Amino acid sequence: MARKSKTQRSMAKGKKRKKLFSLRKQSHSKNERIGPDLIQDRIQQSFELASEPELLDLAFSPDIVQSQIVSFLDQHPDCVIEERTDIARDPEKLADLTTYFSSTLLPDLLTDNFIYQMSRALKACETRLKMIGQKNKSEAALITRSLIDISDQETLQEHPLILRIAFMALDQAILERENRSYQLTFCGLLFELLYTNEMMEGFVGGEQGFYARYYDNSNLTTKDIAIDLASLPARALYKNFDPQKVYTTLQENTDFCQVEDQELTCHKFISDDPHLYLEVDQERLRLHASSMDSLNTSMEAIEDLCGDQIFFLAKRLDHTTNSYTERR
Numbered sequence: 001m002a003r004k005s006k007t008q009r010s011m012a013k014g015k016k017r018k019k020l021f022s023l024r025k026q027s028h029s030k031n032e033r034i035g036p037d038l039i040q041d042r043i044q045q046s047f048e049l050a051s052e053p054e055l056l057d058l059a060f061s062p063d064i065v066q067s068q069i070v071s072f073l074d075q076h077p078d079c080v081i082e083e084r085t086d087i088a089r090d091p092e093k094l095a096d097l098t099t100y101f102s103s104t105l106l107p108d109l110l111t112d113n114f115i116y117q118m119s120r121a122l123k124a125c126e127t128r129l130k131m132i133g134q135k136n137k138s139e140a141a142l143i144t145r146s147l148i149d150i151s152d153q154e155t156l157q158e159h160p161l162i163l164r165i166a167f168m169a170l171d172q173a174i175l176e177r178e179n180r181s182y183q184l185t186f187c188g189l190l191f192e193l194l195y196t197n198e199m200m201e202g203f204v205g206g207e208q209g210f211y212a213r214y215y216d217n218s219n220l221t222t223k224d225i226a227i228d229l230a231s232l233p234a235r236a237l238y239k240n241f242d243p244q245k246v247y248t249t250l251q252e253n254t255d256f257c258q259v260e261d262q263e264l265t266c267h268k269f270i271s272d273d274p275h276l277y278l279e280v281d282q283e284r285l286r287l288h289a290s291s292m293d294s295l296n297t298s299m300e301a302i303e304d305l306c307g308d309q310i311f312f313l314a315k316r317l318d319h320t321t322n323s324y325t326e327r328r
Helices: 006-026 036-051 062-075 091-109 112-131 135-150 160-176 180-196 200-204 207-215 243-252 292-309
Strands: 234-240 257-259 267-272 275-280 284-289 310-319 322-326
Touching (some): 036 135, 036 160, 062 160, 062 180, 112 135, 160 180, 160 207, 180 200, 180 207, 200 207, 243 267, 243 292, 284 292
Antiparallel strands (some): 257 267
């Protein structure tokens, strides 16, 4: 697959610089203008916006990502790798696959409708963040939305927020789909994309986090047990702002053991001290406990563990003779 010449890359960078400086005229506050250095900082920070409520439903289909990559690998067996990717990686082996992902698959995912929905979501996100005093994130949302409005597709393909959304779809394809003999190649592709875009730390907490998430899952302790929800009538519900981070946090915590289950969109955990059952999906985290006292203790522990990645919505005791709902 042909690569861009040095002249083409230089021209592309020149266009990007002009677009960045044009934002300086558009984006300003009462006391100061947003300079080019700050713009660049906010662009780099924008990947954090993916976990904001307004952008949670903004996603590329992991099924499309998976099927397109499998189709490419079927036709390019030389790109298939048989070993886990680590610090001694071989980027040349995956060069054609990473080029395909960046120059063919990602542009196909960036439809006009997706860009329109993203612009609307960023506008709502910017307004809310400004109202609650989160200036840096509000500026990141403003600058990202402005870039979307003035940039061509080639520029958008390199934007950290769009890359993060694309990598989240690839993450789901790895963890929640059957990739036949290509599983290690999928992992190697994501590793290479995160490494070259300098997003490894922010996405999975560094290389060790990557290995634990994608390669060491087979070594995790799981239990194949039946959960009797009738014995766990005390329940709490949380909004899940970052399902990937919450899932990883619980998965890596030794107080919890993952329950074997066939549901790909809902991860389940149990804890013996106190007895507790958790369900985590893309939107919610649910706690089930044997009593309200046990639930309250567990809620404190979960809130300390997950921090601002979850937000309490409600709790209830679900005995048929003694039921109530409480919000706080």
